[in-house]
Amino acid sequence: MSENNGSNRFPSPFNVPTPEGCEGWQDLYPYYYVFSDDRREFEDNRFWFQDAMHHPEPLYPFDTITCESWWVALGEMNTRVFIVPPALGIDHRVLNGYLYISALPVANPDDIPGRVAHFMERAGYYYRHWDELYAQWQAKAEEAINELKSVRVPDLPEMEPIETVTEGRGLTSAYDMIVAYNRAIENMHKMWHLHFEFLNLGYAAYLTFYGFCKQAFPGISDQTIAKLVSGIDVILFRPDEELKRLAQKAVDLGVADVFKQTVNPTQVVETMSASEAGGQWLQELEKSKDPWFYFSTGTGFYHLPRSWVDDMTVPTVAIRGYVEKIQEGKSIARPMEAVQQERDRLAREYEALLQTDEDKNAFREQLGLARTVFPYVENHNFYVEHWHHTVFWNKMREFGQVLVKHGFFNEVDDMFYLHRYEVQSALYDLIGAWGSGGEARGPKYWPSRIAKRKEIFANLKKWSPPPGLGEPPEVVTEPFTIMLWGITTESIQNWLKPxxxxxxxxxxxxxxxxxxxxxxxxxxxxxxxxxxxxxxxxxxxxxxxxxxxxxxxxxxxxxxxxxxxxxxxxxxxxxxxxxxxxxxxxxxxxxxxxxxxxxxxxxxxxxxxxx
Missing domain, CATH: 3.50.30.10 (Phosphohistidine domain)
Known part of the structure; x- marks a missing residue:
C-alpha cells in the first residue's frame, strides 16, 4: 500500500501499480468488473472502499458470482423495486484482485421527495404484511435450496442409454450438462434476489427507529439503541445450539471422554463407532447435520474455507469446550433472559422520558416494528451465505470432477480459477468433442493457464490493498456505510494519516x-x-x-x-x-x-x- 503523505485523498485507482508477478490479473475478471479508461471520469471522481468485511481476500474468478449477484440484487431493490428515497445501489470494481465498492446516492436532492411516496407505498406494504411475507420468503428460500440440490450433474457416457431411443427422448447427456450448469448458476442469482427482498427494509426500519431515538433522546448512544432491539431468537444461533445439545448428549451417554482424547473429526467418528453409546451419539450428530452443519467457517462468499458439513474440525473443538464446561458445572446457555430483561428495562425508562402520548405511541410502534423485522437481518445469513452457498460450492465441485475426469483440470478446485463464463465455455468444449468424437482443446489449453493464474493469485494475496480509493466525502453520512461497514469520517482520517x-x-x-x-x-x-x-x-x-x-x-x-x-x-x-x-x-x-x-x-x- 502506498503512503498517503498527509493527502486528503486516497490514490486514484488508475495510479495504483500492479504488484510484481501479477501482470495480467485483469484477465481473471469480466471486462465490466474492473476499472477502465472508458469510465475514468465517473470512476476517478468517486470514493471507493475495500469491502474487507465480506470479501477480505482476493477474489477467485469463479467466486465473483457472489459479489456480482449482490451487486445487482441490492441495487435493483433500492433503485427499481422499493425506491429508497436517498440511496441507489452500491457499485463494484476489482483492483488487483480485491473488491472495492462505492455507495451511489440519488444525484439530484430535488428527486428525493418524489421517491418518498413510492417508498412508503411499497415498503409500507411489506411492513404491514411482514409476518405473512416473511413466512412466504422462508418457503421460497428452502425451495431454492432444494432446487439446487436436485440439479443432477451428468456424466458423459461412451454410449447413451437405450432409453434415449426407446422413450423417444430426443435429448442427450450433453443437453443435460448445459441445463444443469445453467440451472445452478441461475439458482445463485435467484437466491441473492431473495436475499435482498427483505434485508434493506429491515435496516431501514431500524434506521427509522434509530433516527427517532437520536431526535427524542439527545445524547443516547448507538449501543443503547442497538440494545433496545437485542434479545432476539434467530436461527443463525441454531448451529451453536446444536453443538451444545451434542455436548450434553455426549455427557449423558458417557462418551464425553472421546473429546478429551481427540478433536480430529475422523478419529472422533471412529472412536464413537466402536461402542453402542457412541453409535447413539453419532445418530444424534446426523440429526444435527442437515441443515445446521451447512455453516461456513468463513463468510460463505468464497468456496473456501469449507463448511462444517465438509470439515467438522470447528464443531468438534467447540463440542470439547462445551463438554468441559458441562463437567465443571458451568452454564453453556446463551444469556437470552438477561439480555431481554436489560432491553425491556431500557425501553421502559426511555419511554417514560417522553412527554406526550403521541410520542410514546410513536416510540412503541417504531420499536415494535424494529424488533419485528430485525430477526431477518440475521436469519437471511444462514439461509443464503451458509446453507445455500454450501450446497452451491459443492455442486460446482461436481462439475469440476467432470472436467478433471476429462483432463481439463488437475484438481477439482481448479475450476474456481475460471470465471463462470469460462467454465461454461469449457463445458461446451467438452460436450462438443464428446458429441462429435473429436478432440477437446481444454486439456491442452487450461492446465498451463490455471498454473499461471495460481501464481498470480498467490502474489495478489501478498499485496496490501489501500482501504480506500479516490477522494472521500468531507463527512460520511451514508447510514449503511457507517452501521454495517463501520466506516466513519474519523476512521477515514485515520486511514489517511502517513x-x-x-x-x-x-x-x-x-x-x-x-x-x-x-x-x-x-x-x-x-x-x-x-x-x-x-x-x-x-x-x-x-x-x-x-x-x-x-x-x-x-x-x-x-x-x-x-x-x-x-x-x-x-x-x-x-x-x-x-x-x-x-x-x-x-x-x-x-x-x-x-x-x-x-x-x-x-x-x-x-x-x-x-x-
Missing part, C-alpha cells in the same frame, strides 16, 4: 459494539484455521468474526475487530452472547500481539495495552 497502519499503537478506538469491560491476554488470529488456538479467558483480536465462530464466544472474555459497525454480525452476535466488543478499530490485528495484556471497554469503544 503510514497509518496502526502498528505498535497502544490505544485504539472503534465502535462500542457490545457493552462491558474485560482484561486479559490477546489472541490475534487472521484465519479460521487459528481458531483452535484460542484459550479460555483470552481476548479475541481478528479482522472480523463470522457467525460460525459463535462457539468460541463462550471461551473468550472480549472481541476486538478491525472491521465492522454497530450492525455488523460481530457486534450483533457479541451483544446476544453478552461478550464485550469493540468493532471497527481499523488496525487491531496489526497493533496488538498474541499474549499482550489488553483492556477492552465495550462501553466506550476503546482497546488499550496494559503495560
Amino acid at each position: 503510514a497509518g497502519n496502526g502498528e505498535g499503537a497502544k490505544l485504539l478506538t472503534g465502535f462500542a459494539g457490545s457493552p462491558g469491560t474485560a482484561q486479559g491476554p490477546a489472541r490475534v488470529i487472521t484465519s479460521v484455521e487459528e481458531l483452535a488456538l484460542v484459550e479460555p479467558g483470552e481476548i479475541l483480536v481478528c479482522p472480523i468474526t463470522t457467525p460460525s465462530w459463535a462457539p468460541v464466544f463462550t471461551r473468550i472474555q472480549a472481541v476486538v475487530t478491525d472491521i465492522g459497525g454497530m450492525m455488523s454480525h460481530a457486534a450483533i452476535v457479541c451483544r446476544e452472547y453478552g461478550v464485550p466488543a469493540v468493532v471497527g478499530t481499523g488496525f487491531g490485528t496489526k497493533s496488538f500481539k498474541t499474549g499482550q495484556m489488553l483492556r477492552v471497554d465495550g462501553n466506550a469503544g476503546t482497546v488499550q495495552v496494559v503495560e
Whole structure:
C-alpha cells in the first residue's frame, strides 16, 4: 500500500501499480468488473472502499458470482423495486484482485421527495404484511435450496442409454450438462434476489427507529439503541445450539471422554463407532447435520474455507469446550433472559422520558416494528451465505470432477480459477468433442493457464490493498456505510494519516459494539484455521468474526475487530452472547500481539495495552 503523505485523498485507482508477478490479473475478471479508461471520469471522481468485511481476500474468478449477484440484487431493490428515497445501489470494481465498492446516492436532492411516496407505498406494504411475507420468503428460500440440490450433474457416457431411443427422448447427456450448469448458476442469482427482498427494509426500519431515538433522546448512544432491539431468537444461533445439545448428549451417554482424547473429526467418528453409546451419539450428530452443519467457517462468499458439513474440525473443538464446561458445572446457555430483561428495562425508562402520548405511541410502534423485522437481518445469513452457498460450492465441485475426469483440470478446485463464463465455455468444449468424437482443446489449453493464474493469485494475496480509493466525502453520512461497514469520517482520517497502519499503537478506538469491560491476554488470529488456538479467558483480536465462530464466544472474555459497525454480525452476535466488543478499530490485528495484556471497554469503544 502506498503512503498517503498527509493527502486528503486516497490514490486514484488508475495510479495504483500492479504488484510484481501479477501482470495480467485483469484477465481473471469480466471486462465490466474492473476499472477502465472508458469510465475514468465517473470512476476517478468517486470514493471507493475495500469491502474487507465480506470479501477480505482476493477474489477467485469463479467466486465473483457472489459479489456480482449482490451487486445487482441490492441495487435493483433500492433503485427499481422499493425506491429508497436517498440511496441507489452500491457499485463494484476489482483492483488487483480485491473488491472495492462505492455507495451511489440519488444525484439530484430535488428527486428525493418524489421517491418518498413510492417508498412508503411499497415498503409500507411489506411492513404491514411482514409476518405473512416473511413466512412466504422462508418457503421460497428452502425451495431454492432444494432446487439446487436436485440439479443432477451428468456424466458423459461412451454410449447413451437405450432409453434415449426407446422413450423417444430426443435429448442427450450433453443437453443435460448445459441445463444443469445453467440451472445452478441461475439458482445463485435467484437466491441473492431473495436475499435482498427483505434485508434493506429491515435496516431501514431500524434506521427509522434509530433516527427517532437520536431526535427524542439527545445524547443516547448507538449501543443503547442497538440494545433496545437485542434479545432476539434467530436461527443463525441454531448451529451453536446444536453443538451444545451434542455436548450434553455426549455427557449423558458417557462418551464425553472421546473429546478429551481427540478433536480430529475422523478419529472422533471412529472412536464413537466402536461402542453402542457412541453409535447413539453419532445418530444424534446426523440429526444435527442437515441443515445446521451447512455453516461456513468463513463468510460463505468464497468456496473456501469449507463448511462444517465438509470439515467438522470447528464443531468438534467447540463440542470439547462445551463438554468441559458441562463437567465443571458451568452454564453453556446463551444469556437470552438477561439480555431481554436489560432491553425491556431500557425501553421502559426511555419511554417514560417522553412527554406526550403521541410520542410514546410513536416510540412503541417504531420499536415494535424494529424488533419485528430485525430477526431477518440475521436469519437471511444462514439461509443464503451458509446453507445455500454450501450446497452451491459443492455442486460446482461436481462439475469440476467432470472436467478433471476429462483432463481439463488437475484438481477439482481448479475450476474456481475460471470465471463462470469460462467454465461454461469449457463445458461446451467438452460436450462438443464428446458429441462429435473429436478432440477437446481444454486439456491442452487450461492446465498451463490455471498454473499461471495460481501464481498470480498467490502474489495478489501478498499485496496490501489501500482501504480506500479516490477522494472521500468531507463527512460520511451514508447510514449503511457507517452501521454495517463501520466506516466513519474519523476512521477515514485515520486511514489517511502517513503510514497509518496502526502498528505498535497502544490505544485504539472503534465502535462500542457490545457493552462491558474485560482484561486479559490477546489472541490475534487472521484465519479460521487459528481458531483452535484460542484459550479460555483470552481476548479475541481478528479482522472480523463470522457467525460460525459463535462457539468460541463462550471461551473468550472480549472481541476486538478491525472491521465492522454497530450492525455488523460481530457486534450483533457479541451483544446476544453478552461478550464485550469493540468493532471497527481499523488496525487491531496489526497493533496488538498474541499474549499482550489488553483492556477492552465495550462501553466506550476503546482497546488499550496494559503495560
